[in-house]
Amino acid sequence: MESPEQRRERRRAEKRQAIRLAAVRLALDEGLDAVTVEAVSAVADISPRTFFNYFASKEEALVMEPVWRPDDIVGLLGERPPDEPAFQSLKAVARELAVRMRPVWDTMQPFMELNNRHPELAARARAVDQTQIMETVLGAVRARPGVTSGIHARMLLITTIGAVISAIQESAATDEPVEELLDEAFALIERGL
Amino acid sequence: MESPEQRRERRRAEKRQAIRLAAVRLALDEGLDAVTVEAVSAVADISPRTFFNYFASKEEALVMEPVWRPDDIVGLLGERPPDEPAFQSLKAVARELAVRMRPVWDTMQPFMELNNRHPELAARARAVDQTQIMETVLGAVRARPGVTSGIHARMLLITTIGAVISAIQESAATDEPVEELLDEAFALIERGL
DNA sequence: TTCGTTATTTGCACACTCTGCAAGACTTGC
């Protein structure tokens, strides 16, 4: 069974997604300039005020819900064997993230398309995620065995994030499967690029 | 001698910098909430309308002028020997960027401080740069010898950018010199992290 | 079904960002 809170939360998430889709469809059909809160609200059949009950900003509705949160990464990292070298752990975590992405890959399609047409959009959204990940996960990486310095931790993390992002983008550009590209990316790192 | 256009341009840059400093000082002294265009304009002794003749957005005044542009990087890359392996070229370019940063390092101080207090700020600004660099430079990297695939080019570039950013941030956190940290970062990459 | 509780939606007022336009002030070179 579903508890009352769960149901409310699910409905909320559904509505959020519905508004998102309305916003993205509008952007793809009529151009980014046509995307005003008023217009999106009209399509989604809600009042403009309600829009802001679901999104803190207009842009937030134009990028996909992040598939993973900084806490997820810290969690996954914590589940790795304590004596595993940092690089191996991060590789495993990255692969797990890619796996989690698989079921939602299809729904990402319109967002990818929008992303291609307006690179500046997703840039901002991803950027915040990126710094948040940095801030949150850096400490956890530092604590891993084999991490010799601050710059080492930073490079490990930024390279891992880079691998994931590169794999996603390259996959969007060439239709190769993400997971293969991710493996390829890590292989390249291991042999010093 | 200075040509008329050069002088106008220099003055414009100076005024831009003056407004920037007013904005950052305000942010550091009174908090980010106190930074409205009106307030900044008052401190900088210009009209609010004039503010927008110098900056396209409020945030633009709160982050430092980018030290390098995508075109610079493409240019530097083009100056490398044609048969040099891609990784070596990028390393050299990164080092050159670090050198160029040296003279302005001091002026970056207040921005760094603001950056520490409000990570979300610089995130957005840097993000746009980052994607722009990606978009612009990726083709040039692909054309380098030894670049075997799209994902290879992407990883080379993102890792280089990552090295530069990591070095800057670590330097801000520990006061170690940027250039040494940058060398260390590249050394780490070369031995597969 | 009806009622009372609780969550959600909405309207309204307001502060703020940013743009186009046209008028005014200021610089320059001659």
Next chain:
DNA sequence: GCAAGTCTTGCAGAGTGTGCAAATAACGAA
């Protein structure tokens, strides 16, 4: 000191985002 261009400014207007309180809708219990 004038003519040409440049820079600054005010103003009007569209759009984003927030707090508050009233109206609506949803839900469980009697």
